[in-house]
Amino acid sequence: MNTLSTLWPYLKLHQRQFFVGTLAVFGASWAVTLPAYFTRLVIDGLTRATVSGASPGQAVSAGGISAGQVAIYALLAVISVVFSGGLMVMVRRQIVYASRQIEYEVRRDLFGHLSTLDKYYFDRARTGDLMNRLTGDLSAVREMIGFGSWQVASVIASFVVSFFWFLSLSWQLTLAVLLIFPVIIGTLFVLARLISARYVAMQEQNSVIAAKAQENFSGARVVKGYAIEDREIGEYKTMNAELIRRALRLTTVEGPLQASMSLLMGLAYVTVLIYGGRMILGLVPNSPLTLGQFTQFALVLDRLAWPMLSIGMITNMLQRGSASWGRLQELFVAQPMIRDDGRTDSSIKTVNGEIEFDKVSLSFDGQQVLKDVSLKIPAGQTLGITGPTGSGKTVLGNLVTRLMDASSGTVRVDGHDVRRMPLKVLRENVAVVPQEPFLFSDTIAANVAFGLGNAGYGPVSTRISVLKSKAPPPDERQPDMNRVRAAAQIAGLDGEIERFPQGYDTILGERGVTLSGGQRQRTALARAVAREPRILVLDDAMSAVDTETESRILSGLRQVQEGRTVLLIGHRVSTLRHADHIIVMERGQIMEQGSHDDLLALGGRYTELDRQQRLEGDFSGEDETQLSKAAPARSPDTNSPTKNKVNA
Numbered sequence: 001m002n003t004l005s006t007l008w009p010y011l012k013l014h015q016r017q018f019f020v021g022t023l024a025v026f027g028a029s030w031a032v033t034l035p036a037y038f039t040r041l042v043i044d045g046l047t048r049a050t051v052s053g054a055s056p057g058q059a060v061s062a063g064g065i066s067a068g069q070v071a072i073y074a075l076l077a078v079i080s081v082v083f084s085g086g087l088m089v090m091v092r093r094q095i096v097y098a099s100r101q102i103e104y105e106v107r108r109d110l111f112g113h114l115s116t117l118d119k120y121y122f123d124r125a126r127t128g129d130l131m132n133r134l135t136g137d138l139s140a141v142r143e144m145i146g147f148g149s150w151q152v153a154s155v156i157a158s159f160v161v162s163f164f165w166f167l168s169l170s171w172q173l174t175l176a177v178l179l180i181f182p183v184i185i186g187t188l189f190v191l192a193r194l195i196s197a198r199y200v201a202m203q204e205q206n207s208v209i210a211a212k213a214q215e216n217f218s219g220a221r222v223v224k225g226y227a228i229e230d231r232e233i234g235e236y237k238t239m240n241a242e243l244i245r246r247a248l249r250l251t252t253v254e255g256p257l258q259a260s261m262s263l264l265m266g267l268a269y270v271t272v273l274i275y276g277g278r279m280i281l282g283l284v285p286n287s288p289l290t291l292g293q294f295t296q297f298a299l300v301l302d303r304l305a306w307p308m309l310s311i312g313m314i315t316n317m318l319q320r321g322s323a324s325w326g327r328l329q330e331l332f333v334a335q336p337m338i339r340d341d342g343r344t345d346s347s348i349k350t351v352n353g354e355i356e357f358d359k360v361s362l363s364f365d366g367q368q369v370l371k372d373v374s375l376k377i378p379a380g381q382t383l384g385i386t387g388p389t390g391s392g393k394t395v396l397g398n399l400v401t402r403l404m405d406a407s408s409g410t411v412r413v414d415g416h417d418v419r420r421m422p423l424k425v426l427r428e429n430v431a432v433v434p435q436e437p438f439l440f441s442d443t444i445a446a447n448v449a450f451g452l453g454n455a456g457y458g459p460v461s462t463r464i465s466v467l468k469s470k471a472p473p474p475d476e477r478q479p480d481m482n483r484v485r486a487a488a489q490i491a492g493l494d495g496e497i498e499r500f501p502q503g504y505d506t507i508l509g510e511r512g513v514t515l516s517g518g519q520r521q522r523t524a525l526a527r528a529v530a531r532e533p534r535i536l537v538l539d540d541a542m543s544a545v546d547t548e549t550e551s552r553i554l555s556g557l558r559q560v561q562e563g564r565t566v567l568l569i570g571h572r573v574s575t576l577r578h579a580d581h582i583i584v585m586e587r588g589q590i591m592e593q594g595s596h597d598d599l600l601a602l603g604g605r606y607t608e609l610d611r612q613q614r615l616e617g618d619f620s621g622e623d624e625t626q627l628s629k630a631a632p633a634r635s636p637d638t639n640s641p642t643k644n645k646v647n648a
């Protein structure tokens, strides 16, 4: 596939800039050769004046030129050079500006596109690789379309103008110079292919290195905790050595490209000197050449030296740029497996909260992780989900948010197959507190308010010129602090936040304080609560919180739970006991279900879990009665038997 053709829509947005820039390049290339032309006029005029032996006063009438004319030609030469310089400034303003704008547009579209990709994609993508493509590869593309296209235009213009002059001076000498061109083209063709292949290999290794560094920095605690820095440094060193090896392999073909262009340029000079000299001496029949013409030819050829030498650099830049564009195309062609499609019913605008799993099964690579799960949770009810690790609890929550789709069976929300619901409607109404909460390097307030304030941002408009869209004003909207405080209070976090010197303005993460595991979980919980979703999925969201705090959070949640459906995933009976209905999962199947009391009466897995946790509680000195005191009594309504409310 010709990957560069996909760049055309971006170039087209700036075609006026490229057109004006190219015209300016041609103008500048023309103007810069004019001093050579004036030099020829002066030399030939002076030659005629001196050879005729006329006195200075009679030189003009003898076909020569006067001192005044020499001065005028010199002035014209200076004007030409200044004019050429002015045009070059214009080129920069047109072409280089356009390349910066295209870089902005591609980055904007790429980020927008990557944001549409789903969990399946990001589960497999390496963050370091994505970062490398968004930075290194994008820069290479910008260089290709900015400096690269400017240089290509410059080389073409220089050749056109130079050959115009060459032909006007002597077609025989031009032909002699042209003989070296097949050699130039052949050399370029062979070396350019090698450069492209070796550059891609080097960029791939750059991605590997970036991914390794990113994982090591993100997982610094693990690396330090296991004291495996030496091993990691060793592996990084090996990867780094491989990068150097690939970079040097690239250099071994880049070097000869420059050198061969220099050599060919030298050959052209030798040809002009020997052949042109013979023509002046009259040794080539029917090919007269004046000293002025010979000088102009040599000066114009000298002007051609830089474009000739830069062919190597330009080829290199174009090969790198097109290889990098190919790597960016790989990101652009990736499509989310889960997205709105022809089946989406756009008339669905709201979510009430009823969830139903109807004979749902799910497999990954032939391994079945859910088997025939059927369950109905009326809107506003809480479903407790427990079971051993890997039993499929998280996957159940993921099916509701459509982070993944069932292999067979149907997941319904409010009676609609989730695959028919607009993804935006579904996800705007579901909030998930994941097992491993992710906090941004921002204030606590901004982290809690993260899910709010989406209004005001439209979908990303791609393939739009940046010239036509104004830079957005800085987002100075403040989060709704009443909502943030209320959510933090429910998550049992407010007291601790207020003890930080900066309170809700405390910066977290890389640039600020580090929260404890329990504080992180509760910040994520506050974020979900602040969103006031119709469906709340708490995936082991209180595992790092002590049972007393957990009990407080649960009672707070119950107050705001009115009309909200909650999937409460957990391993502790104390977490689940107040749920309206509880299921016990094992190997992807529901093994037991009912209310806390029903399940205790059943005497199965749940009872065993309860017994073990009581024993552990006794062992660690925890007093269950204390917990009961901490957890406020359930309202009579929610205390009533739930089996009839939740239909399995």
Ligand SMILES: Nc1ncnc2c1ncn2[C@@H]1O[C@H](COP(=O)(O)OP(=O)(O)OP(=O)(O)O)[C@@H](O)[C@H]1O
Residues within 6 Å of the ligand: 123, 364, 369, 387, 388, 389, 390, 391, 392, 393, 394, 395, 396, 435
């Ligand atoms: N994206 C995925 N690709 C492949 N397998 C997956 C994926 N997500 C989950 N699984 C598998 O599905 C099974 C159930 O995973 P799940 O995360 O639901 O377990 P869990 O019950 O939540 O466990 P835990 O209590 O440890 O969180 C596991 O065997 C897991 O390896």
